[in-house]
Amino acid sequence: xxxxxxxxxxxxxxxxxxxxxxxxxxxxxxxxxxxxxxxxxxxxxxxxxxxxxxxxxxxxxxxxxxxxxxxxxxxxxxxxxxxxxxxxxxxxxxxxxxxxxxxxxxxxxxxxxxxxxxxxxxxxxxxxxxxxxxxxxxxxxxxxxxxxxxxxxxxxxxxxxxxxxxxxxxxxxxxxxxxxxxxxxxxxxxxxxxxxxxxxxxxxxxxxxxxxxxxxxxxxxxxxxxxxxxxxxxxxxxxxxxxxxxxxxxxxxxxxxxxxxxxxxxxxxxxxxxxxxxxxxxxxxxxxxxxxxxxxxxxxxxxxxxxxxxxxxxxxxxxxxxxxxxxxxxxxxx
Numbered sequence: 001x002x003x004x005x006x007x008x009x010x011x012x013x014x015x016x017x018x019x020x021x022x023x024x025x026x027x028x029x030x031x032x033x034x035x036x037x038x039x040x041x042x043x044x045x046x047x048x049x050x051x052x053x054x055x056x057x058x059x060x061x062x063x064x065x066x067x068x069x070x071x072x073x074x075x076x077x078x079x080x081x082x083x084x085x086x087x088x089x090x091x092x093x094x095x096x097x098x099x100x101x102x103x104x105x106x107x108x109x110x111x112x113x114x115x116x117x118x119x120x121x122x123x124x125x126x127x128x129x130x131x132x133x134x135x136x137x138x139x140x141x142x143x144x145x146x147x148x149x150x151x152x153x154x155x156x157x158x159x160x161x162x163x164x165x166x167x168x169x170x171x172x173x174x175x176x177x178x179x180x181x182x183x184x185x186x187x188x189x190x191x192x193x194x195x196x197x198x199x200x201x202x203x204x205x206x207x208x209x210x211x212x213x214x215x216x217x218x219x220x221x222x223x224x225x226x227x228x229x230x231x232x233x234x235x236x237x238x239x240x241x242x243x244x245x246x247x248x249x250x251x252x253x254x255x256x257x258x259x260x261x262x263x264x265x266x267x268x269x270x271x272x273x274x275x276x277x278x279x280x281x282x283x284x285x286x287x288x289x290x291x292x293x294x295x296x297x298x299x300x301x302x303x304x305x306x307x308x309x310x311x312x313x314x315x316x317x318x319x320x321x322x323x324x325x326x327x328x329x330x331x332x333x334x
Contacts, residue, residue: 053333055139055164056081057326058130060123060155061088062146062171063255064213064246070143072323078330079137083130085151086122087115087210087249094247099216108212109203116209119253124154131155131162139164139333143326145171146281146312150180153259156266165329166269169322170276170312175293178258188286196225205252213250215243229280231313238315267298272329274306274322281312 056079059069067088069080088094092114098107131140142163144152149171156166172180184192199222203212217223227239234242261267271294275287295302306325310318 055141055330055333056134057141057143060144060148060151062148063250076327083127087118113208113210113249115249115251119251120257123151127155135162141165143167145169149173150259153261156269157262160265160268163269167272169274170279170282173290174259175297178260180255188289191283193229193280196229199225210249210252213248215246231311263297272304276310279312
């Protein structure tokens, strides 16, 4: 069987890397010639050279997402690590007694949030730190979904030389407009059901310094609106598992902050966009608008576009198809 063709832009990836395979192999060969390495030493040199072309997927979660890598990629032999965004680490008090059952509405409405004062500057700094660390070991593929795209924009502007490829999975890519909120206000975003999420907000952001959502609500109308917006068609088990994994507190400012990409920095990075045809948070028309704007910004470096039939939050089967796409992207680095 003929191997599948590698995605677009493969010829540009290696020129963007800090650690190309050629340099690693040359270093190993030079060491062998100079020192007469033993068989064991030669194997070590080959292993080190190979590691230079083994990518690390660095993942950035969207709003309310928990940090973590992608297990299915690790099972295919890839390195993967999730960024622990400020306010979302295990040591941050996202979950408190008032969020347990029975819930304490008065406390939920007034308890200070670990997300107070945190926005894109902090998200970007945390992600850049992870990218710098893993770039020492080989190529970095930076992946994010939904609001995570705003962080990807900023990181791509900051350290483009450390990123082999940047992957937007139905995520905000701010090109002509400054922020995610700006894009939701466009004609392409007018059919978004992002407003449905307001039904579970349980505190005044001005008072607690964050957006606090009660994903453990039993209100049938609120739950129906969430399901329609996030993962229409999901089973009860899939939907409730998704809600159980969400952090209640999120930044009150990130969606309105400027994350506009720049051609001379972010625009240098080979990039992929994964479209979700049934997304009701970032409608497909809005996804296509952002892709088109980016391609006009850097016509020499266009998005490599893939499409999955999935809502904003995919179920396990749908996410498996996304993992297939991510797995194939590593062919560009061989």
